[in-house]
Amino acid sequence: MSRNAESTAFRSALEVVRGVEPRVADAIAAELADQRESLKLIASENYASPATLLAMGNWFSDKYAEGTVGRRFYAGCQNVDTVEALAAEHARELFGASHAYVQPHSGIDANLVAFWAILADRVESPALRKAQARQVNDLTEADWFALRRELGNQRMLGMSLDAGGHLTHGFRPNISGKMFDQRSYGTDPATGLIDYDRVAEAAREFKPLILVAGYSAYPRKVNFRIMREIADSVGATFMVDMAHFAGLVAGKVFTGDFDPVPHAHIVTTTTHKSLRGPRGGMVLCGPELADQVDRGCPMVLGGPLPHVMAAKAVALAEARRPDFADYAQRIVDNAQALADGLLRRGATLVTGGTDNHLVLIDVSGYGLTGRQAEQALLDSGIVTNRNSVPQDPNGAWYTSGIRIGTPALTTRGLGAAEMDATAELIHTVLSQTTPGTGPDGAPSKAKYVLDPAVAESVGKQAADLLTPFPLYPAVDLG
Structure with missing residues (x-):
């Protein structure tokens, strides 16, 4: 797409929107401006290509397409079949999977699909067999009671939230924690690393139906070969949620024991984050689980959302290009450069560094909570998110950590020198921020004090750092 075509496309789209609801058009334009001016360090965010973004704004949005390719419950879905089949084809080729399901709207949807597919495949129940055979009307109330009890009484072992796992891996307030009799494995208190012997011990004791691996805030690789061996030793289905690091798998940065696809029975992912596509989910599996x-x-x-599946097809096609592998490697190189810069300035990092796209700072060393640090950084033009650290004394709301990641800044073209400069800006803000007090004078976990002059100076430096790396340079909204 030419630079002129991109500007024309987005400018025209906003003009049409503005003719109906100008406040929406203004908010869209403001969002682009904000993203252009901020150091985006949220590990789960990225910038989708103009082609991917434009693929979502079209007539596919008008279609209902329940079912799968060639087996729809609505007529007139031949074009939806085309884009869904293309997205699945690109996913299979990109990840080396035998089957890809590209309909999930999000990562939690993908995980729910995987959970229920495993349950349907593994749980022996006459009532379930009737339901699968579409004899739902033949199910008695006793059948339904038995089915609910059997499906809701299975065991799942997943990574704990404070150790870096995701809320969909069994966090009690999440549906995953309510569906399953759940237990979590953590990390070694001394190193912050997964102790595979302890995971194996927990699996032998708990005997889960599903062993889940994957993370949202664990800054190291996971050995999926060992995890599969643990699952096999107790007869568990091995599921990997690679939502955060899918781009590193697609770009062949994670291979061998660290590529989950050859080792897991089923793999879920989002299609944004490090994969740089639209917001959505996906499931990869072998033929034994494909029907479920x-x-x-x-x-x-x-x-399903056909317009998002069209965008997934575009993004996955982009990820199959040779330059995506270079991009994926630069994500990791930048994360390690950022970690090194922070360590040199005295920051405390969970696990002492990173192997992937994210870095987790324990901000208690600065005398702050994660919530205080997050807001102080935001005031200074640096967008991050607070995150729990292992055995976090401040819980999941205030936290003691800040999670930062490099996929988005790597998309903009920043490199090691800019990562070191970013580390300096982060350290400056955190070292100059102090805890505030509440109305009663007691220490507050939320309030903080930062000299506005420091915030303004850092914000300017952040903007200057980004100037040579314009975001969507071909898009001029006028």
Whole structure:
């Protein structure tokens, strides 16, 4: 796409929107301006290409397409079949998977599809067999009671939230923690690393139906070969949620024991984050689970979103290009450069560094909570998110950590020198911020004090750092 075409496309789109609701058009334009001016260090965010963004704004949005390719419950879905088949084809080729299901709307949807596919495949229940055979009307109330009890009484072992796991891996307030009799494995208190012997011990004791690996705030690789061996030793289905690091798998930065696809029975992911696509989810699996996964709609999902599947097809096609592997490697190189810069300035990092795209700072060393640090950095033009650290004394709301990641800044073209400069800006803000007090004079976990002059200076330096790396340079909204 030419630079002129990109500007024309987005400018024209906003003009049409502005003719109906100008406040929405203004908010869209403001969002682009904000993203251009901020150091985006949220590990789960990125910048999708103009082609990916434009693929979502079209007539596919008008279609209902329950079912799967060639087996729809609505007529007139031949074009939806085309884009869904293309997205699945690109996913299979990109990740080396035998089956890909590209309908999930989000990562949690993908995980729910995987959970229920595993349950349907593994749980022996006459009532479940009737339901699978579409003899739902033959199920008695006793059948339904038995089915609910059997499916809701299975065991899952996943990584704990404070150790870096995700809330969909069994966090009690999440549906995953309510669906399953759940237990978590953590990390070694001394190193912050996964202790595979302890995971194996927990699996032998708990005997889960599902062993889940994957993370949202664990800054190291996971050995999926060892995790599969643990799952096999107790007869568990091994599931990997690679939402955060899918781009590193696609770009062949994670290979061998660290590539989950050859080792897991089923793999879930989002399609944004390090994969740099639209917001959405996806499930990869072998032939033994394919039929169950393809029942995601109507088992878990409502109608798929054809316009988002079209964007997934575009983004996955982009990820199959040779330059994506270079991009994926630069994500990790930048994360390690950022970690090194922070360590040299005295910051405390969980696990002492990173192997992947993210860095987790324990801000208690600065005398702050994660919430205080997050807001102080935001005031200074640096966008991060607070995050729990292992055995976090401040819990999941205030936290003691800040999670930062490099996918978005790497997309903009920043490199090692800019990562070191970013580390300096982060350290400056955190070292100049002090805890505040509440109305009663007691120490506050939320309030903080930062000299506005420091915030303004850092914000200017952040903007100057980004100037040579314009975001969507071909898009001029006028």
